Amino acid sequence: xxxxxxxxxxxxxxxxxxxxxxxxxxIIPRGIRPFLIGVVLLLSIVSFFVDNEKFKWQYxxxxxxxxxxxxxxxLYTEDLSYGIRKIAAxxxxxxxxxxxxxxxxxxxxxxxxxxxxxxxFFIIATLALNILAFSIFSLQxxxxxVIIHFVNIIRSDIPGLKIHPIYLSMHIGISMIFSxxxxxxxxxxxxxxxxxxxxxxxxxxxxxxxxxGPIIALVIVSGxxxxxxxxxxxxxxxxxxxxxxxxxxxxxxxxxxxxxxLLQIQNTKEDLTNSTNIRFSILQCAAQVMPxxxxxxxxxxxxxEELIQCYQDNATFLAVNRYxxxxxxxxxxxxxxxxxxxxxxxxxxxHLIRAFNRKNHLFIATLLFYCIVMLSENILERENGVLYFSxxxxxxxxxxxxxxxxxxxxxxxxxxxxx
Numbered sequence: 001x002x003x004x005x006x007x008x009x010x011x012x013x014x015x016x017x018x019x020x021x022x023x024x025x026x027i028i029p030r031g032i033r034p035f036l037i038g039v040v041l042l043l044s045i046v047s048f049f050v051d052n053e054k055f056k057w058q059y060x061x062x063x064x065x066x067x068x069x070x071x072x073x074x075l076y077t078e079d080l081s082y083g084i085r086k087i088a089a090x091x092x093x094x095x096x097x098x099x100x101x102x103x104x105x106x107x108x109x110x111x112x113x114x115x116x117x118x119x120x121f122f123i124i125a126t127l128a129l130n131i132l133a134f135s136i137f138s139l140q141x142x143x144x145x146v147i148i149h150f151v152n153i154i155r156s157d158i159p160g161l162k163i164h165p166i167y168l169s170m171h172i173g174i175s176m177i178f179s180x181x182x183x184x185x186x187x188x189x190x191x192x193x194x195x196x197x198x199x200x201x202x203x204x205x206x207x208x209x210x211x212x213g214p215i216i217a218l219v220i221v222s223g224x225x226x227x228x229x230x231x232x233x234x235x236x237x238x239x240x241x242x243x244x245x246x247x248x249x250x251x252x253x254x255x256x257x258x259x260x261x262l263l264q265i266q267n268t269k270e271d272l273t274n275s276t277n278i279r280f281s282i283l284q285c286a287a288q289v290m291p292x293x294x295x296x297x298x299x300x301x302x303x304x305e306e307l308i309q310c311y312q313d314n315a316t317f318l319a320v321n322r323y324x325x326x327x328x329x330x331x332x333x334x335x336x337x338x339x340x341x342x343x344x345x346x347x348x349x350x351h352l353i354r355a356f357n358r359k360n361h362l363f364i365a366t367l368l369f370y371c372i373v374m375l376s377e378n379i380l381e382r383e384n385g386v387l388y389f390s391x392x393x394x395x396x397x398x399x400x401x402x403x404x405x406x407x408x409x410x411x412x413x414x415x416x417x418x419x
Contacts, residue, residue: 015107018039020117023118024124025125025387026126026171027128044102053102053103063096066380069339070300073296074300079299082301086381089382089383093380096391100398115395122171126172126175127198132161133161134150151210163384164382164384169206169214169215170373172202173215173217173221175202181361183195203245213375217370220372221365279326281318282323285311295339297332297337297340299335300336304325304334324381326378327376328379329341332380352367360399362396362399363400366396
């Protein structure tokens with residue numbers, strides 16, 4: 001009886017610490033991550049039975065609807081093996097809704113009450129990944145070479161931790177958004193100075209990576225948060241940061257060149273390729289292929305292949321490198337048709353409207369950031385995109401709900417990293 005009571009008492013803490021480790025995943029090797037997610041799922045199921053919880057069916061079906069439709073598309077996709085690989089890569093769209101749908105209200109509330117500590121875990125893990133990568137590369141290359149080639153070597157030279165620069169930029173963007181929430185909550189001077197230092201480092205890496213989508217998304221979402229928080233200190237910080245970014249774009253040649261691409265859009269040729277021209281050519285092919293996708297799409301295994309066939313006629317460079325749609329919404333249409341886009345849009349709009357009504361700015365900021373990046377990236381088709389999107393969105397939207405718990409656990413973490 002005592003062991004059962006002990007399990008009941010400590011279960012929220014076990015789940016919290018397991019969730020904290022998930023927030024530290026940027027610095028955890030990819031091979032270990034599935035095991036960690038499995039542990040959280042198992043503990044969530046345990047809480048379901050221990051607390052005699054009801055399964056959150058409406059929540060689960062709404063949040064996993066796109067994944068279910070992807071699975072259904074396997075019935076008519078031709079490249080079944082590729083389709084199964086894509087389903088496996090997108091499995092977070094099912095697993096995290098399942099985790100939260102099973103987790104007892106008591107455990108969900110315990111985690112949400114300590115969400116600021118989770119933010120610190122993600123911020124520190126992202127900082128550690130950047131500094132570790134830079135330090136390792138500095139042993140092999142000169143400082144100048146690391147600065148110039150960091151965007152390329154980060155994706156290949158760190159076994160188990162290699163990451164595409166667009167997703168590292170997204171991690172940095174989310175970390176800086178979390179920082180705004182920590183400042184808004186209130187921190188003592190020492191922690192504010194630490195956070196400012198961390199964000200200066202983040203800004204430096206963001207400009208080294210020079211990925212336009214995450215930078216634009218960060219500026220838009222930060223502006224929204226500063227406006228909603230109505231905090232004079234944040235007005236100053238945001239203004240100085242925006243001026244710093246703008247000055248960097250104007251006066252640093254490499255950064256200026258990258259952003260100038262937005263004003264020089266043309267078809268991709270063998271000798272004239274940049275990210276903006278590539279996306280423009282992809283969009284042209286997508287516009288040709290989309291009407292053929294119809295209500296159910298080509299299937300999760302064939303959507304990309306349909307694009308590649310168009311590339312072969314219009315832009316061989318894109319066909320050789322097998323580019324995807326570089327727009328998540330277009331990707332959904334190709335894979336799951338207009339039905340898939342409708343399901344995903346309902347998911348987004350329902351939760352956004354609910355979050356606005358309940359002033360859940362954390363969920364709104366996180367979702368808006370990812371949605372803006374989705375306009376130029378298929379983040380739900382790569383592990384480093386879909387994993388964090390599904391984790392953050394499924395957890396933070398629970399702030400919309402009010403849970404009544406029978407007892408309040410003590411808060412041993414309140415003085416650890418939070419204010």
